[in-house]
Amino acid sequence: MTYQLLMTVGVSLALAVMLAGCDPAANTVSGSLPSVPADIQACFRAGPVKVPQKALTVAEVESLWKEDRVRLVIEQRCGRRFLAWYGDLRKGWR
Numbered sequence: 001m002t003y004q005l006l007m008t009v010g011v012s013l014a015l016a017v018m019l020a021g022c023d024p025a026a027n028t029v030s031g032s033l034p035s036v037p038a039d040i041q042a043c044f045r046a047g048p049v050k051v052p053q054k055a056l057t058v059a060e061v062e063s064l065w066k067e068d069r070v071r072l073v074i075e076q077r078c079g080r081r082f083l084a085w086y087g088d089l090r091k092g093w094r
Contacts, residue, residue: 037085043078046071
């Protein structure tokens, strides 16, 4: 169970780092792509659950796991919104 939690945290963190690397200021030139909407950026920047560096009780692990599951669902919804936004953007892009 600890391995799954660490993998989930790692994947979520990697996604957040990739999206955080985007520079919205770079999209100010005429004809360039617009910035990703702020609500989608904020959703992805929330990141994974912070796991304390200590021996955890079973109850703490369960609580952290549940919180991580909730954040994962939220990030999946953000991903779907992002894909829909990007799909609409591509339709109108010339």
